[in-house]
Amino acid sequence: MGTTQLETVPEPKYWHLKTVLSNALDSEFAVGEILPNERDLAARFGVARATLRQALEQLELEGRLQRRRGVGTTVAPPRVGVAVGEAPHAWPGSGGDAWQPVDSSLRRPPAAVARLLGLPADEEAHAVRRTRVTHGQPVAAEVLYVPVATVPALAALDTPPGPARARAVLHELQRLELAGQDRSVELGSAPADDAKQLDRLPGAPVLVVTTRFVADGRTAAVAVATYRADTCRLTFDDNGVELLAS
Amino acid sequence: MGTTQLETVPEPKYWHLKTVLSNALDSEFAVGEILPNERDLAARFGVARATLRQALEQLELEGRLQRRRGVGTTVAPPRVGVAVGEAPHAWPGSGGDAWQPVDSSLRRPPAAVARLLGLPADEEAHAVRRTRVTHGQPVAAEVLYVPVATVPALAALDTPPGPARARAVLHELQRLELAGQDRSVELGSAPADDAKQLDRLPGAPVLVVTTRFVADGRTAAVAVATYRADTCRLTFDDNGVELLAS
DNA sequence: AAGTGGTCTAGACCACCGG
DNA sequence: CGGTGGTCTAGACCACTTC
Numbered sequence: 001m002g003t004t005q006l007e008t009v010p011e012p013k014y015w016h017l018k019t020v021l022s023n024a025l026d027s028e029f030a031v032g033e034i035l036p037n038e039r040d041l042a043a044r045f046g047v048a049r050a051t052l053r054q055a056l057e058q059l060e061l062e063g064r065l066q067r068r069r070g071v072g073t074t075v076a077p078p079r080v081g082v083a084v085g086e087a088p089h090a091w092p093g094s095g096g097d098a099w100q101p102v103d104s105s106l107r108r109p110p111a112a113v114a115r116l117l118g119l120p121a122d123e124e125a126h127a128v129r130r131t132r133v134t135h136g137q138p139v140a141a142e143v144l145y146v147p148v149a150t151v152p153a154l155a156a157l158d159t160p161p162g163p164a165r166a167r168a169v170l171h172e173l174q175r176l177e178l179a180g181q182d183r184s185v186e187l188g189s190a191p192a193d194d195a196k197q198l199d200r201l202p203g204a205p206v207l208v209v210t211t212r213f214v215a216d217g218r219t220a221a222v223a224v225a226t227y228r229a230d231t232c233r234l235t236f237d238d239n240g241v242e243l244l245a246s
Numbered sequence: 247m248g249t250t251q252l253e254t255v256p257e258p259k260y261w262h263l264k265t266v267l268s269n270a271l272d273s274e275f276a277v278g279e280i281l282p283n284e285r286d287l288a289a290r291f292g293v294a295r296a297t298l299r300q301a302l303e304q305l306e307l308e309g310r311l312q313r314r315r316g317v318g319t320t321v322a323p324p325r326v327g328v329a330v331g332e333a334p335h336a337w338p339g340s341g342g343d344a345w346q347p348v349d350s351s352l353r354r355p356p357a358a359v360a361r362l363l364g365l366p367a368d369e370e371a372h373a374v375r376r377t378r379v380t381h382g383q384p385v386a387a388e389v390l391y392v393p394v395a396t397v398p399a400l401a402a403l404d405t406p407p408g409p410a411r412a413r414a415v416l417h418e419l420q421r422l423e424l425a426g427q428d429r430s431v432e433l434g435s436a437p438a439d440d441a442k443q444l445d446r447l448p449g450a451p452v453l454v455v456t457t458r459f460v461a462d463g464r465t466a467a468v469a470v471a472t473y474r475a476d477t478c479r480l481t482f483d484d485n486g487v488e489l490l491a492s
Numbered sequence: 493a494a495g496t497g498g499t500c501t502a503g504a505c506c507a508c509c510g511g
Numbered sequence: 512c513g514g515t516g517g518t519c520t521a522g523a524c525c526a527c528t529t530c
Contacts, residue, residue: 049520051520054519056497070529071495071496071529072497185479230433233430234431294500300500316507
């Protein structure tokens with residue numbers, strides 16, 4: 001006896017640190033409260049700043065902390081649930097949803113999107129940019145790709161770039177009968193464009209939701225939405241269960 | 247002229263590095279191929295190893311690379327799509343799905359789960375552990391929490407812990423009429439238990455899928471599944487669109 | 493100007509895998 | 512055993528926000 005537990009499996013310092021900090025956040029800090037700065041925290045725990053940062057990064061990834069350059073580190077509120085599976089048979093922009101059209105232009109979609117749309121790699125499509133705002137904070141940036149063939153009425157489009165043009169494309173979509181849609185979710189890092197729209201640094205972790213809209217027996221449009229992974233919890237409500245939100 | 251572009255917005259080195267590497271992966275490497283080791287790569291690009299690692303980490307997060315300690319860094323295959331929205335009215339374990347029961351025991355669920363179940367924080371529930379395997383690789387680890395009240399027939403349970411007991415709980419669930427379910431997806435980091443099951447290091451990024459099963463007008467069970475974020479793309483097929491997989 | 497988090501360096505040692 | 516990625520250090524400077 002004596003040596004009850006030889007350190008047979010030494011835990012990494014940053015991992016232990018993360019646990020300690022996590023417990024402290026639960027018991028000693030309120031939402032919105034600012035933590036001591038990184039240099040002080042590192043000194044207090046007797047580790048290098050880089051090690052302390054590794055722990056903070058994990059906690060930020062889990063949505064427990066929020067860090068802003070020049071400002072400080074604050075305790076994050078619980079993640080907001082954002083509905084993604086809303087209406088299974090609705091085009092984007094139909095209901096009074098939380099999306100705001102930003103801009104629209106003709107652009108060559110990324111290879112993966114072109115494949116979904118069944119377009120040749122070099123063909124242009126309408127690219128409609130939208131922002132989703134919840135509780136006053138931007139939570140998602142989206143680009144909706146609509147092949148020119150899907151909205152023939154817009155062939156001679158004279159609307160100048162801007163929100164108005166985005167609305168014109170969305171409005172034209174409503175004229176089609178939507179047969180259904182399917183979605184996929186994966187982890188990604190925010191490209192520079194999206195990052196600015198989401199008020200984050202480039203490379204910030206995002207949940208990438210790719211939606212395929214089907215009409216007329218073919219893929220009529222594809223939306224690629226990037227949600228802030230630190231602040232968002234995506235919710236998918238399956239048929240009729242929402243009635244139970246008593 | 248001469249100075250065509252003053253470096254007014256200097257891009258971080260690791261970001262630029264990531265772009266360069268990403269392009270190289272597309273054009274010069276095949277899936278499964280091993281990259282030069284980190285020390286060599288860093289020297290080749292004239293940066294510190296830590297900077298090179300920051301770029302590699304991002305690429306791994308995006309599912310482009312796979313790194314294994316003691317082995318090396320390899321080019322990852324495209325993410326596998328795993329269906330998450332399968333049957334809107336099926337209990338877990340009903341179909342011949344890809345889940346494998348591992349174990350079952352009585353345990354106090356995490357606070358967030360207890361809240362969903364409407365249980366007091368200190369009450370125990372059946373905790374059924376399952377693993378999901380696709381293409382021979384483990385992609386998800388799940389714990390299904392079933393309140394004792396949901397499966398009263400198991401009150402005097404004499405089955406010893408193990409896969410058999412897990413199957414007993416799942417079998418008992420099938421007797422209830424499932425009214426519906428809803429799901430949420432968020433980013434997390436793998437706890438030690440799940441990490442081992444997923445063949446990853448603790449803290450690896452995972453997509454946490456929380457499913458609430460509703461029966462008899464109340465939450466009858468809650469499943470918390472962690473999917474490997476580096477290798478998985480979660481797919482949600484909405485009603486009837488799958489017919490179009492021509 | 494002062495203080496914050498973000499980037500970067502050049503080293504060191506450790507844990508793990510393979511031959 | 513040698514080689515790999517994983518952890519850790521003690522510094523430095525930069526970009527940004529706030530006062």
